[in-house]
Amino acid sequence: MPAPLHNDTFLRACLRQPTEYTPLWLMRQAGRYLPEYKATRSRAGSFMGLATNTDYATEVTLQPLERYALDAAILFSDILTVPDAMGLGLSFAAGEGPRFAHPLRTEAEVAALAVPDLDRLRYVFDAVRSIRRALDGRVPLIGFSGSPWTLACYMVEGAGSDDYRLVKTMLYSRPDLLHRILAINAQAVAAYLNAQVDAGAQAVMLFDSWGGVLEHRAFHEFSLAYTRQVVAAVKRESDGRRVPVIVFTKGGGLWLEQLADTGADVVGLDWTCDLGCARRRTDDRVALQGNLDPMVLFAGPDAVAAQARAVLDSYGAPQRADGRWGGHVFNLGHGIHQLTPPEHVQALVEAVHTHSRRLRMPG
């Protein structure tokens, strides 16, 4: 029997229900900008050593909550666990990004791809259960995965890329192969997110980190269509509560209306998109998450607070003139940078909570 949730502000904002203030959490809030994270990671030996160990994953997930009054926790893991379980061999070399030992380049390699046995991802579901116990109802826990398209980028390129030449060459010359990868990814991601929900995740987020590199029509065919499949297949209730789904396409501001029509409860935005404009375009059919430029956190506390207020003001009062509510979940527009001074995050959290209460005061 799970502990009752003491702070459900984040879940209510996701579902466009009344809230007393704007909840916030930060992408990569458990990460290298925190000295305590670096200490745990050095004990774990490697990034995957950290992510696959239940105790370590629980420990680092809770670290930012000890420092800051954040309104949600997010599972400590990586967006690429699913292709790793498919046998592509994920590793993180020191100082570099992720790398796959066995990328998909040939027709035979694509033909051999299959939805992985979820048992190979048991370490993730164990971590979810452990984190829920450790949270003891403090705040909700968010589960996540990379989107089918974003996974495919890494699966074909074998690593990060600055031009996505290999995956785009496949897209333009052998779209059939790419569609096969994406269809399998969509099934696998949906099953993976559902298993996270079964293990206790109270919201799930789909990171379409590389959707924004696609050409307009290709975005719809190769990213959005598969995001929609995943959203449709995700369980939306657990413990008698709705499980919100968040979709986030970095660089997807031009496709906001279509992202809002995927069936997701929340659309994440990077900082290029004005929140007020995004709210008008989606007319409160979804909640919005974002969208402070993470680089703001390198300025002093006063500048951080001023920029945070500007983001909140741009969204405006969540309750509309007609009495209905929109929903805003404050976040960065991208993961927090590893060199961020931790004390600036404190200034951000205070500014968001204080100013958003003020925004809700009558006229």
Next chain:
Amino acid sequence: MPAPLHNDTFLRACLRQPTEYTPLWLMRQAGRYLPEYKATRSRAGSFMGLATNTDYATEVTLQPLERYALDAAILFSDILTVPDAMGLGLSFAAGEGPRFAHPLRTEAEVAALAVPDLDRLRYVFDAVRSIRRALDGRVPLIGFSGSPWTLACYMVEGAGSDDYRLVKTMLYSRPDLLHRILAINAQAVAAYLNAQVDAGAQAVMLFDSWGGVLEHRAFHEFSLAYTRQVVAAVKRESDGRRVPVIVFTKGGGLWLEQLADTGADVVGLDWTCDLGCARRRTDDRVALQGNLDPMVLFAGPDAVAAQARAVLDSYGAPQRADGRWGGHVFNLGHGIHQLTPPEHVQALVEAVHTHSRRLRMPG
């Protein structure tokens, strides 16, 4: 007395005048994908050795025109010549991007910055004159510069960046310093483009390569405002003909209306923005340039032709139902990739010219 212009299709499309077909040129059309370029560059010894030598710069500018029926030439140079002339010490290490020996990091370094003596950029104007002579009226010559913001990115970072941490830290914590850099850049860029026009450039393009990394409000304050200053200061007539100005903010699709209101004749688009949608948003107040994903050129000739037709179809017939003309200049949405097979470019040029004539046929 300059030679009469034999093919002015590009200039007419920029100015939304009737054209028989859609003109095209390619960003970085004189570049490393061409074996003859690599041969000249190896004779020149270095990138700057190539750019600062009138004969070499002329030779490589004309190379793509020998192979393909392109409708414009673009000066062979770099977007960073202006800060180099300011004394920042530009160099290109083998296999890397540009680097400045003396980036601007301190208040004193910013205070010492000044508009450079244009005489230090004489090699550029000499190249423009030489290329005009060599072109002998075949097609128009485009001059260019980096935008004030894009130059500032490199001037503060000292090199390319994937997060723009240093320049954004300045932006959020010392906006006064950044505004000083941008004001000087705007003056310098305007003078530089005007000297290119005086030397014979028949159109000019402002590359705001990094405008798209800015937060919505910051884009308006730190990029767009200075783009507007430059556009307002550029001479618009030479040899009795209008000199079109093209502005291109990579990742700027959300700000298209504002870019169209800078006073530019043409707005360049990357491939994330649907041309038809962009045309409706700007209602033919400007011509549009773009926007094929350069990665399309890695697919086979049939796929290249199909994607080129899709871009042309998205723009639609340039002549409107009311008889007025829009204008479309076909281009890539970013520079051509160095590994592009040259024969695929041939397929692109043919598809654009053939299909765009068909688009102009009645009914």
